[in-house]
Amino acid sequence: MATIEDVARVAGVSEATVSRYLNKRPVSEPSRNKVAAAIDQLGYRPSVIARALNNKKVDLVGLIVPTIGNFFYSELYQAINEAASERGFMVMLCDANTVEKERLYIDGLASAHASGIITTTGRCNDLYRTLSRTPVVCVDESLVGVGPFVGSDNVHGGRIAAQHLHDCGCEDVCFMGLTEKSGSQNDRWEGFRQECRSLGMTCREVYVEDDVAPLGPKVRRELASCDGIFAWSDFLALRTYGFLHSIGREVPRDVQLIGFDSTRMGSYFIPKITSIAQDISQVGRCAVEILMDAGRGGELSADRRELIDVCLVQGGTTHPKTATG
Amino acid sequence: MATIEDVARVAGVSEATVSRYLNKRPVSEPSRNKVAAAIDQLGYRPSVIARALNNKKVDLVGLIVPTIGNFFYSELYQAINEAASERGFMVMLCDANTVEKERLYIDGLASAHASGIITTTGRCNDLYRTLSRTPVVCVDESLVGVGPFVGSDNVHGGRIAAQHLHDCGCEDVCFMGLTEKSGSQNDRWEGFRQECRSLGMTCREVYVEDDVAPLGPKVRRELASCDGIFAWSDFLALRTYGFLHSIGREVPRDVQLIGFDSTRMGSYFIPKITSIAQDISQVGRCAVEILMDAGRGGELSADRRELIDVCLVQGGTTHPKTATG
DNA sequence: CTGAAAGCGCTTACAG
């Protein structure tokens, strides 16, 4: 592997000049040509490692997610990657399926002088707080005292869901979530509950252990008896659809079903799941921008909260009474 | 940020001793304690950058994929991540949705002294060949003259699909693939065609532009008239199911449908898609092992090919005539 | 515009 020293020797200039050329700083015409030729001849590739040791930062941002198996996170990764690469940054996706792995990633990113971390797990709050020189942005799930938050307006999303079910003629609806409640789930439920109340709909709530556990008797009973269901995620909506199908309740004839996220997964399904769509690309872009600002010396206030609006995407699992739903 | 120098000063030893402690080399009891205390007190975190500059390699392997939006790749990433982290390596996922981005990633990984690259795109053959000190392993799609290949036995998969359709009573079957043929698609088609022939089934082939383009008239005609379909991917199988559904052909009563990959996506669907399953975790593990061997000075023969076997996973889109299908 | 020199934070022979 050729080094900058080799290039300098071949080009007949100093290493400093080669370095300047590499960093697009002014270099005289003749020097420029000689260096370019030398680089070409040697197949020289600058070492980002050595460069990083001087600059004390590398154009890399880490994205920590609980699992890339969930479409929401893979779409978020793509959005962030797009926004970051436009600015010349690489993004390192970190699939932290355990807290222990998350710690390793945080450590690794910090000691690699990453330009920033975007975290979505809502975990390891204390560790993130110890990061003095690595800016952190929370996306989707917030952390206390850790830097700005960017996420969808989940409360509003819950309200929209309630309104839509109301428009579909529902009177007795049910919210379905995970036993382990996250901040965003709570917000969706909160918005939903409030709006149901003001619209005069009866509103219950059921929770399932996780995405794969079988539905318990209580859950099945509730799902079997209401006329509208708001699932906290499209994934849960899919499962609910399967259950309703299995007991002969037809969607949307007998019961209206609405999910959340509107990821590609929900739209592959037949019928397509009616869903509250997050503007994931907007969320990603916003998070990256905040990080870039921080890199230019901007402040990273832990109080800042950016809420991106959501909207309803009509699918085939709900049927509004009026065309102007 | 504290440096090794700070630690040495606080501990009252030399930097070399701290370094030895960090690298788990023999250090006397008293020194060890003093260093540990100093590290703790300063919140010291070694710089992987500085370390990498000396070692001339970093415990990082890059995984380059054409899109993380496809479940096959996200599952492969998880498998590789699992295997790599067991060995103390991090994996950097690189979503190269354009050739240009792929070049940037290759360059970045090489100049960051990554321990290896696993590529799945079948692109940038020439660039990979120029990588002298970064070992490369091809997964799923091979490259000429670039290092070992690891992938599923697609030819066998094609054969199994044909046998299964035959077991389901099909006589006139159809293979469905993408216009832009990849090596793995060719292999599946080849195995399928051969087995169809020896089983005496009529076998046609149709191709669609890409995963989202609408099905052309010819494709629709063929799909509407055969009694068994082998889609090259689960994703295509899902779309085919939607089309058959829309024209009133019921699966599996009127027509048998089988996909490939058996990713989680196919199993979310109702009915679950019958599919040829790749042992993705085995593929990932194998690729990582080869890379680790290379790191220990092992040879990386471009001729080596590891074929992982596949198997049928019965879903609800086919119906074998006999229970012992 | 350009070169000599010091330094980024760590590691590794080389002597003790």
Next chain:
DNA sequence: CTGAAAGCGCTTACAG
């Protein structure tokens, strides 16, 4: 077991 010193490949003031 331990320390002084050189070096990894680049960048950046500092003088010209």
